[in-house]
Amino acid sequence: MFFFSVQCFSVNAEVRAYGIFDSGVSLVNNGELNSISLTSGTGTAARLGVRGSELIYDRFSLEFLIETFMTLDDGSNYGMESSYNSATFAGVKYKEFLNEIGYQGEFSIRVGRQRSVLHDRLYLYDPMRQNLIGNPTGFAMYSMFYNKMVKIIAKIKRQQELVLLRLMYIPGNKPLNNEYSPFNITHDKIPYNSWGASFRWDKNPFSIKTGFQSEKKTPLRAENNSFLSVVKYSFNQVDFYAGYLRRSPGRQIFLLNQRNIKSECFYVGMGLPLKKILPYFHGNSSVFFSFASPRIKSLEKSPYDDSYTQHYYFASQWGIALKKPLSKKTSIYFFAGEIQNFGKSKFSLEAIPYDIRSAKTGGNPSVIGFSLNQRY
Numbered sequence: 001m002f003f004f005s006v007q008c009f010s011v012n013a014e015v016r017a018y019g020i021f022d023s024g025v026s027l028v029n030n031g032e033l034n035s036i037s038l039t040s041g042t043g044t045a046a047r048l049g050v051r052g053s054e055l056i057y058d059r060f061s062l063e064f065l066i067e068t069f070m071t072l073d074d075g076s077n078y079g080m081e082s083s084y085n086s087a088t089f090a091g092v093k094y095k096e097f098l099n100e101i102g103y104q105g106e107f108s109i110r111v112g113r114q115r116s117v118l119h120d121r122l123y124l125y126d127p128m129r130q131n132l133i134g135n136p137t138g139f140a141m142y143s144m145f146y147n148k149m150v151k152i153i154a155k156i157k158r159q160q161e162l163v164l165l166r167l168m169y170i171p172g173n174k175p176l177n178n179e180y181s182p183f184n185i186t187h188d189k190i191p192y193n194s195w196g197a198s199f200r201w202d203k204n205p206f207s208i209k210t211g212f213q214s215e216k217k218t219p220l221r222a223e224n225n226s227f228l229s230v231v232k233y234s235f236n237q238v239d240f241y242a243g244y245l246r247r248s249p250g251r252q253i254f255l256l257n258q259r260n261i262k263s264e265c266f267y268v269g270m271g272l273p274l275k276k277i278l279p280y281f282h283g284n285s286s287v288f289f290s291f292a293s294p295r296i297k298s299l300e301k302s303p304y305d306d307s308y309t310q311h312y313y314f315a316s317q318w319g320i321a322l323k324k325p326l327s328k329k330t331s332i333y334f335f336a337g338e339i340q341n342f343g344k345s346k347f348s349l350e351a352i353p354y355d356i357r358s359a360k361t362g363g364n365p366s367v368i369g370f371s372l373n374q375r376y
Contacts, residue, residue, distance in 0.1 A: 015052040017376075021045070024333075024371030031341075031365050046070050053093065063108070064090045085145055088112050097154070104157040114149045117166040117198040118142045118211045118228050141245045141263065142213060142226040146170045146194065164200040168213070192216075198228075207232040224249065238276065241269040241290075250296060254313060254346045258298045267292035274322070285324045292317040294347055313345040329375040338366040 022045050028037050049067030056062055067087040089112030097105030119142070147170065154165040172192040196213025208231045215224040230243035243266070250263025269290035275281045294315055299308040319337035326332060339347050341364060348365060 014054075015050060017050050018047075019049075019376035020047040021374045021376075022371060024369055026367050026369030029364075029366045049087075059095045061093045061095065062090070063093050063110070065112075087114055087145065089114050089149075089151075091151075098156060102158065106153075106155040108151075108153040108155075110149075110151045110153070112149065113145060113147050114151055114168070115144055116142050116146065116213060117151070117168045117196045118213055118226060119144055120198070120200065120209060141228070141247045141265070143215065147192065148172060160204055162200075162202040164198075164202075166196075166198045166200075166211075168194075168196045170194045196226075205234045207234075238270060238272040241267070241271075243267050252296060254296075254298075254344070255300065257303070258300045258311065260296060260298050262297045263294070264296075265292055265294045283324075285322060288319075288321045288323070290317075290319045296345075311344075313347070314342055315345050315347040316340045316342075317347075331373050333371045333373065334369075335371070336366075336368040338364055340364050 025038065030037070047067065047069045049065060051063075051065045051067075053061050053063040065087060069085040069087075089110045091108055091110030091112075093106060093108040095106055097103075097107045099105065146168070150169045150171075152167045154163075156163045156165075170192055193216040194214060195216075196211065198209060198211030200209040201207070208229075210229045211227070213226050215226075225248050227246045228243070230241070233240045244264070246262065246264040248262040250260040252260060252263060267290060269288065271286060271288040274283065274285040274287050277287065294317065296313040298311045298313070300311055301308055317337065317339045319335065321333055321335035324332050324334075341347055
């Protein structure tokens with residue numbers, strides 16, 4: 001990332017351009033020992049953007065963002081709805097908010113195509129995705145992008161303590177296909193007439209985030225509710241993670257005639273320098289471990305009458321990864337993971353391109369591979 005001043009705005013204007021590129025190779029077993037496929041890591045993607053702000057009067061400033069996010073798959077690896085996504089917003093920021101009572105605060109209002117208030121650095125590194133966990137096991141626990149969003153952000157600091165409040169509202173009564181894309185892409189999955197709120201609190205050694213969002217109208221169902229609560233605790237260079245995500249009704253179903261009532265996932269994990277495990281190792285590599293327990297509750301309609309039967313599905317997902325920095329902005333990751341299905345569960349490695357599902361009920365999909373992450 002780099003910063004530079006833009007003289008055509010003013011001496012107080014600042015523009016930041018950035019780019020992120022991910023690429024890699026994975027070997028995936030879809031649950032059958034004799035079925036192994038080679039894929040492009042956990043998804044090859046490129047994100048490019050420009051962000052800027054300009055002081056217009058006293059404590060008020062204008063801010064904007066233009067960003068594109070392109071993947072080589074359908075976008076589900078990154079919690080998105082298509083291979084091409086974008087974010088474009090403009091807003092106003094008021095600085096030195098609450099300074100009179102001993103706090104440092106900022107208050108922003110943004111309008112445009114933006115990310116959900118649930119989407120954030122959610123603390124737990126998912127080894128199978130080279131990313132901070134957001135949609136474990138490909139659940140799509142929440143939608144990432146929303147059209148015509150109004151987002152309000154309050155950021156309050158005091159000494160070593162930070163509080164971040166976010167509120168979003170998406171008006172409308174129909175989907176807006178192709179409005180934000182130069183390509184012929186249908187955004188039928190993107191909700192409208194929705195709202196959400198999140199709260200984040202940071203004070204060493206803790207970091208906590210809780211959020212809720214309600215998608216009032218979607219083409220697939222009348223309403224979706226998503227909830228998230230995550231916590232991070234750091235001690236002696238070791239980071240511990242725990243979290244819970246829920247979506248009701250969920251999206252994933254295993255059999256026809258079933259209706260998903262609730263998808264949820266519990267997870268724990270840790271990350272630490274490799275030299276903590278190998279004292280004689282003097283490099284700067286880090287190792288990450290994660291364990292998740294995805295669950296689904298569904299209803300199956302009887303073919304003979306109007307009665308329903310409840311079904312419960314669950315699995316265990318584990319992952320391990322090694323991060324080796326090659327430079328300040330370049331890292332390579334080596335990772336492995338597996339989903340262990342129980343009973344009639346067919347949870348899949350949707351974090352892997354093209355939605356590679358378990359080949360059979362009770363199958364255990366697994367993956368091993370590497371990925372290169374480059375930031376600009």
